[in-house]
Amino acid sequence: MAKLLVWSRDKCVFCGGCVAVCPHDALILHSKELEILSGKCVGCGICVKGCPISALVLEA
Amino acid sequence: MAREADVVVVGAGPAGLNAAIRASKAGAKVLVVDRKKTIGAPVHCGEGTFARILKPLDMEEGRWVVNRPENMLLHPPNGKEFNIDISSLNVIILDRVLFEQEMAKRAEELGTEFILEKTVVGLGGGGVKAGGTTGGVKAGGEVEGVKVGGVAVDGGERMGGGVALDDGEKITSHLVIGCDGIESGIGRLSGLTKPLPLEDMGSAAQYRMEGDIWIEDTVDVFVGDKIAPGGYAWVFPKRGKLANVGAGVMGVGGHPPALTLLRRFVEERYPDARIVDTMAGCVPVGPPIDTAVKDNVMLAGDAARHAYAIAGGGIHSALWAGAMAGDAAGLFAQDKQRVHIREYDENWKAFMHKNLKKSYARKAKMYSSEKAMSRFMSGLKFAAPLIKYLPIDPLRLWWGKHDVS
Ligand SMILES: Cc1cc2nc3c(=O)[nH]c(=O)nc-3n(C[C@H](O)[C@H](O)[C@H](O)COP(=O)(O)OP(=O)(O)OC[C@H]3O[C@@H](n4cnc5c(N)ncnc54)[C@H](O)[C@@H]3O)c2cc1C
Ligand code: SF4
Ligand code: SF4
Numbered sequence: 001m002a003k004l005l006v007w008s009r010d011k012c013v014f015c016g017g018c019v020a021v022c023p024h025d026a027l028i029l030h031s032k033e034l035e036i037l038s039g040k041c042v043g044c045g046i047c048v049k050g051c052p053i054s055a056l057v058l059e060a
Numbered sequence: 061m062a063r064e065a066d067v068v069v070v071g072a073g074p075a076g077l078n079a080a081i082r083a084s085k086a087g088a089k090v091l092v093v094d095r096k097k098t099i100g101a102p103v104h105c106g107e108g109t110f111a112r113i114l115k116p117l118d119m120e121e122g123r124w125v126v127n128r129p130e131n132m133l134l135h136p137p138n139g140k141e142f143n144i145d146i147s148s149l150n151v152i153i154l155d156r157v158l159f160e161q162e163m164a165k166r167a168e169e170l171g172t173e174f175i176l177e178k179t180v181v182g183l184g185g186g187g188v189k190a191g192g193t194t195g196g197v198k199a200g201g202e203v204e205g206v207k208v209g210g211v212a213v214d215g216g217e218r219m220g221g222g223v224a225l226d227d228g229e230k231i232t233s234h235l236v237i238g239c240d241g242i243e244s245g246i247g248r249l250s251g252l253t254k255p256l257p258l259e260d261m262g263s264a265a266q267y268r269m270e271g272d273i274w275i276e277d278t279v280d281v282f283v284g285d286k287i288a289p290g291g292y293a294w295v296f297p298k299r300g301k302l303a304n305v306g307a308g309v310m311g312v313g314g315h316p317p318a319l320t321l322l323r324r325f326v327e328e329r330y331p332d333a334r335i336v337d338t339m340a341g342c343v344p345v346g347p348p349i350d351t352a353v354k355d356n357v358m359l360a361g362d363a364a365r366h367a368y369a370i371a372g373g374g375i376h377s378a379l380w381a382g383a384m385a386g387d388a389a390g391l392f393a394q395d396k397q398r399v400h401i402r403e404y405d406e407n408w409k410a411f412m413h414k415n416l417k418k419s420y421a422r423k424a425k426m427y428s429s430e431k432a433m434s435r436f437m438s439g440l441k442f443a444a445p446l447i448k449y450l451p452i453d454p455l456r457l458w459w460g461k462h463d464v465s
Contacts, residue, residue, distance in 0.1 A: 014095070015104050016243030017263060017342030021312075023255045029243065030226055031095050031177040052263040052308070052318035052340035 002043035003058040007034045011055035018047035018056055065091040066393040068223050068233040070180045070246050072099050074375050075361025076239030077163035078382030079389065081118050084170035086390020091231060093175045093223065100160030104341025106266060106304050108279065108296045109375045111150035116383040119166050124159035125152045126299045129279045136437035137284030137430050144444040148454055151279070153296050182224030183236060183249040221356065235392055237358045237385050242342050244363035250354050260346025262372045264308025265319040267326060271333030274303045283437065285430045289315050293325050305330065310345050310372060310427045345369035345423060348416035353405040360385040366412065369423035381408050
């Protein structure tokens with residue numbers, strides 16, 4: 001099963017780096033929230049690497 | 061009721077604000093959309109640039125220039141730091157919140173309207189299907205069953221006829237300028253850009269710090285694997301005791317997250333300074349794209365990868381690209397001739413394409429290993445004492461006649 005991507009609202013600085021690198025268009029950065037489209041996210045973890053402050057993690 | 065405009069600008073950063081100013085000044089009806097609540101905040105930037113940014117601006121220098129450092133202290137991997145007199149480079153440090161708010165005020169005076177706290181999730185215009193989808197909303201087609209702003213221009217319906225917001229609102233326009241930064245939804249929806257490969261994305265974290273340690277007229281730059289492998293760390297002093305202290309990588313590889321690098325660096329170097337706040341962000345540091353226009357869509361700034369890979373600087377180029385795109389939009393609003401869009405593409409390329417390429421090639425070499433970086437630093441150390449005696453602008457010598465106008 002694909003791993004679950006978890007976003008931390010407290011850490012996020014809304015920089016958009018994760019959206020820029022996601023190859024599957026699975027993220028939308030709103031004004032106060034990062035939306036993860038569960039139907040599109042494949043749990044590849046690329047966005048986790050791109051985030052400068054570790055506001056995203058993959059959970060098994 | 062759906063709102064309408066001649067031009068929708070997505071993103072109120074330096075590129076978008078300058079595009080809005082120019083297009084409004086030419087008489088176009090301009091709507092700017094940004095996700096942020098407060099224009100300019102939070103900042104994702106070191107705020108260091110050159111006084112030459114004033115050239116493409118439609119306003120005078122203001123309180124937003126907070127410092128003019130005249131020295132740069134370079135800290136190479138061998139620890140033997142050396143100073144460069146950079147007074148002839150006219151480096152300035154900005155307060156980007158003030159700067160962008162000042163630009164927004166100017167845009168508003170000229171008639172620009174702003175829609176804040178909304179994210180653009182769809183790109184409309186009948187006929188031509190856009191490359192992908194964002195947020196489950198199909199581009200170039202229908203948003204919740206309603207067609208988004210298809211416009212007939214030069215005898216056909218094209219993409220760029222409007223945008224859809226995340227609250228469901230649709231805005232109709234003749235033209236869309238994507239100034240939406242590194243993540244550029246407009247870039248992806250139009251098919252002009254692809255997701256950034258990790259190695260082409262710079263990722264950095266920064267503290268605003270207060271302390272007695274920094275010298276107000278000196279910026280510090282640190283390189284080497286110990287501090288920032290494949291990148292650099294910086295201290296850009298602002299007014300008084302404040303400084304931007306940051307660290308980042310010029311391409312995401314196997315290194316720790318930027319904030320981890322920064323934390324280590326600060327603990328070792330500035331343990332006594334107080335952290336006022338934390339920010340972070342990403343910047344495109346890959347090769348330039350070959351075209352930033354398609355149908356009735358133009359990209360400018362980070363969205364069009366208009367940043368200099370060698371150091372990740374993009375304020376100056378975003379302002380110029382925004383100005384050029386705004387001028388084109390102003391002309392387009394008058395006669396609806398697509399030649400203006402094509403001219404924008406030619407203009408930004410004539411201005412910076414060659415240098416963006418050169419900058420990328422240098423970056424790829426320089427940051428490839430600590431040894432390569434040390435070699436570059438030795439060269440700089442040798443040349444440093446000469447810089448202030450150069451009879452011409454040192455930036456012009458480095459970049460050629462392009463770009464430094
Ligand atoms: C940590 C860091 C330090 C840097 N330091 C420097 C420096 O010292 N000097 C320098 O010259 N450059 C620096 N840069 C680069 C510089 O910040 C950028 O090149 C510059 O901001 C680009 O301007 P822009 O207008 O293209 O985009 P941005 O300033 O990124 O503006 C884009 C805007 O679009 C909005 N947006 C994005 N998507 C949407 C959407 N779908 N809907 C609505 N709104 C949207 C965002 O909220 C944002 O306000 C740094 C970058 C980082 C990350
Ligand atoms: S885990 Fe992969 S697919 Fe999911 S949001 Fe991140 S980059 Fe996109
Ligand atoms: S990269 Fe990290 S900090 Fe930036 S928007 Fe994404 S989750 Fe937030």
